[in-house]
Amino acid sequence: MSSIDALESWTSNLKLRSWIKQKIELCNPDKVHLCTGSKDEHQHLINTLISTKTIVALDPDLRPGSYLARSDPEDVARVEASTFICSESKDDAGPTNNWEDPRIMREKLSALFKGCMKGRTMYVIPYCMGPLDSKFSHIGIEITDSPYVVCSMRIMARVSTKVLDVLGDEGDFIAGTHSVGVPLKDGKADVSWPCNPKKRHIVHFPTTKSIWSYGSGYGGNALLGKKCFALRIASVMAKEQGWLAEHMLILGLTNPEGEKKYFAAAFPSACGKTNLAMMNATLDGWKVECVGDDIAWMHFQEDGKLYAINPENGFFGVAPGTSFTSNPNAMYSLRKNTIFTNVALTDDQDIWWEGMDGKRPDHLVDWLSQDWSPSLGSKAAHSNARFAAPANQCPIIDPNWENPKGVPIEGIIFGGRRAHNVPLVYESLDWQHGVFLGASISSETTAAAEGSVGKLRHDPFAMLPFCGYHMGDYFKHWFEIGKKQGLSLPKIFCVNWFRKDCKGDFLWPGFGENSRVLKWIFESVQGQDVKEKSPVGFIPRLNSLDVSGLNISEKHLKNLFEIDAQEWTHELGELKNFFTLFKDRLPQEISQELESLEKRLAN
Ligand code: GTP
Ligand code: SPV
Ligand code: MN
Numbered sequence: 299m300s301s302i303d304a305l306e307s308w309t310s311n312l313k314l315r316s317w318i319k320q321k322i323e324l325c326n327p328d329k330v331h332l333c334t335g336s337k338d339e340h341q342h343l344i345n346t347l348i349s350t351k352t353i354v355a356l357d358p359d360l361r362p363g364s365y366l367a368r369s370d371p372e373d374v375a376r377v378e379a380s381t382f383i384c385s386e387s388k389d390d391a392g393p394t395n396n397w398e399d400p401r402i403m404r405e406k407l408s409a410l411f412k413g414c415m416k417g418r419t420m421y422v423i424p425y426c427m428g429p430l431d432s433k434f435s436h437i438g439i440e441i442t443d444s445p446y447v448v449c450s451m452r453i454m455a456r457v458s459t460k461v462l463d464v465l466g467d468e469g470d471f472i473a474g475t476h477s478v479g480v481p482l483k484d485g486k487a488d489v490s491w492p493c494n495p496k497k498r499h500i501v502h503f504p505t506t507k508s509i510w511s512y513g514s515g516y517g518g519n520a521l522l523g524k525k526c527f528a529l530r531i532a533s534v535m536a537k538e539q540g541w542l543a544e545h546m547l548i549l550g551l552t553n554p555e556g557e558k559k560y561f562a563a564a565f566p567s568a569c570g571k572t573n574l575a576m577m578n579a580t581l582d583g584w585k586v587e588c589v590g591d592d593i594a595w596m597h598f599q600e601d602g603k604l605y606a607i608n609p610e611n612g613f614f615g616v617a618p619g620t621s622f623t624s625n626p627n628a629m630y631s632l633r634k635n636t637i638f639t640n641v642a643l644t645d646d647q648d649i650w651w652e653g654m655d656g657k658r659p660d661h662l663v664d665w666l667s668q669d670w671s672p673s674l675g676s677k678a679a680h681s682n683a684r685f686a687a688p689a690n691q692c693p694i695i696d697p698n699w700e701n702p703k704g705v706p707i708e709g710i711i712f713g714g715r716r717a718h719n720v721p722l723v724y725e726s727l728d729w730q731h732g733v734f735l736g737a738s739i740s741s742e743t744t745a746a747a748e749g750s751v752g753k754l755r756h757d758p759f760a761m762l763p764f765c766g767y768h769m770g771d772y773f774k775h776w777f778e779i780g781k782k783q784g785l786s787l788p789k790i791f792c793v794n795w796f797r798k799d800c801k802g803d804f805l806w807p808g809f810g811e812n813s814r815v816l817k818w819i820f821e822s823v824q825g826q827d828v829k830e831k832s833p834v835g836f837i838p839r840l841n842s843l844d845v846s847g848l849n850i851s852e853k854h855l856k857n858l859f860e861i862d863a864q865e866w867t868h869e870l871g872e873l874k875n876f877f878t879l880f881k882d883r884l885p886q887e888i889s890q891e892l893e894s895l896e897k898r899l900a901n
Pocket of ligand 2: 517746747
């Protein structure tokens with residue numbers, strides 16, 4: 299529906315109507331488009347994006363219904379320095395978030411958004427995070443002036459007028475207002491990827507549960523259902539309502555006897571969630587199925603078990619490194635109806651990136667729209683180039699991926715990108731120790747966020763950039779769960795695929811071979827006698843990790859599990875120092891666990 303006159307037939311929700319009217323008043327768009335999520339609408343927007351050269355169509359035989367977008371080189375990743383949690387008091391945002399007084403921020407935003415859509419169309423997107431028929435799902439409305447965002451949201455979330463039916467007259471929604479921040483004054487010509495990097499603001503108001511995003515059109519900055527809503531705002535809702543909103547993949551694992559268990563795993567951005575979530579297990583008879591690759595909303599239900607839904611509808615995956623060798627199921631997922639951003643274009647109008655299978659092409663058009671040949675030595679695709687592909691195109695999508703109840707989680711896995719010290723896999727001693735392990739995750743930074751790459755930083759629960767409130771209170775929320783009566787708590791594990799040898803090569807083959815680690819985790823959850831105690835937690839007993847058929851020496855295996863007391867004492871010091879950040883909001887359980895670890899290391 300392309301006119302504001304249609305507002306009354308589009309929604310009966312008075313709150314929504316009045317919110318949209320306010321935003322029109324503020325942003326002053328030339329046109330308003332109330333989205334329906336239909337195919338025709340999608341095609342119309344695709345045509346618009348082709349005409350503005352924001353996207354190019356890929357060869358319809360090679361890549362049906364798929365497009366390549368190239369962003370502004372200044373707008374290629376999440377911007378953590380410009381991301382704010384504007385709680386009432388600074389203390390409620392905590393030491394790991396940027397904060398600004400909500401009153402001052404509202405004034406800033408009013409100034410930024412005033413007239414920001416001049417010369418543009420304002421799109422209003424109704425979307426649902428989670429299956430429409432699940433009581434754990436939540437509705438969002440995103441206002442944006444980017445048709446690229448509308449087309450991407452249609453893949454990543456459930457965008458449809460059915461959402462408005464569920465919302466009804468009285469329902470509530472998470473309000474997100476987004477603008478690329480480039481008004482078109484007096485018929486001024488547009489650029490292919492409008493953005494305003496100097497004025498970027500990604501702002502969350504946890505009190506009113508609203509989101510404002512200005513100046514970026516890329517990924518998590520602009521597709522507001524994803525990180526802004528499903529993690530930052532949802533983590534606040536989860537804390538208030540007693541559930542969990544986490545940066546976790548969800549997978550089902552079936553053993554050769556046909557027994558199936560579900561696991562959730564938190565790794566920081568670009569640390570292997572998508573790859574693990576849809577892996578082809580190399581171990582005979584073992585099968586992985588994918589429920590989600592980035593976000594899990596989890597609730598304890600009447601039977602005391604923890605159930606997870608994937609609030610998303612698509613994968614916004616890292617392109618470089620994705621291949622039929624490393625992740626065939628991702629390659630099948632993106633064979634059609636996919637929007638690629640910042641990958642390279644081949645001469646036959648298909649996509650290419652570093653790490654793809656087969657021969658490297660001799661000529662490409664790179665992500666900067668320049669002619670590219672191998673002799674240039676530059677990367678043809680940006681390191682944070684991504685694909686947005688519908689989840690139902692994944693060949694191993696789990697039959698329960700849209701089950702409104704969710705899937706029962708029996709194990710939680712934490713991980714990071716650690717070149718040194720951290721063993722391939724270990725298990726927590728109990729829930730409290732497991733929560734401590736989650737809180738203690740550090741990882742090398744990646745291209746998923748702007749800034750330096752490869753720098754080791756603390757990233758508790760892989761939620762450092764995504765926790766919408768004080769991280770100390772977040773730890774407490776997790777500890778409290780362990781104290782409730784009558785819950786069957788999942789077991790907690792840590793993994794590290796990224797340990798390196800002295801030459802700098804990965805010690806572990808990773809990808810499909812990670813099924814060996816999943817098998818060990820599965821057997822431990824079953825209660826099999828596969829583990830023994832180490833100072834950091836339970837590690838696999840000798841010969842209990844299945845390395846059959848892997849060409850891996852005893853020494854190599856030893857290196858993968860080595861726990862160097864001196865290095866770990868250093869690690870402990872680092873952790874102690876990190877946790878002082880949280881001052882009086884640091885749960886005493888963390889101090890207890892630090893002490894226990896110190897004792898175990900000393901023995
Ligand atoms: P976000 O979408 O940013 O949250 O990332 P993600 O956690 O889903 O990471 P993804 O699975 O896309 O992997 C990111 C990068 O890590 C890719 O370049 C992968 O090739 C690489 N990677 C994934 N799994 C493994 C592994 O087991 N071993 C090694 N060495 N690399 C891996
Ligand atoms: C991440 O950075 O963890 C992502 C990509 O999943 S984005 O949606 O851009 O946040
Ligand atoms: Mn992510």
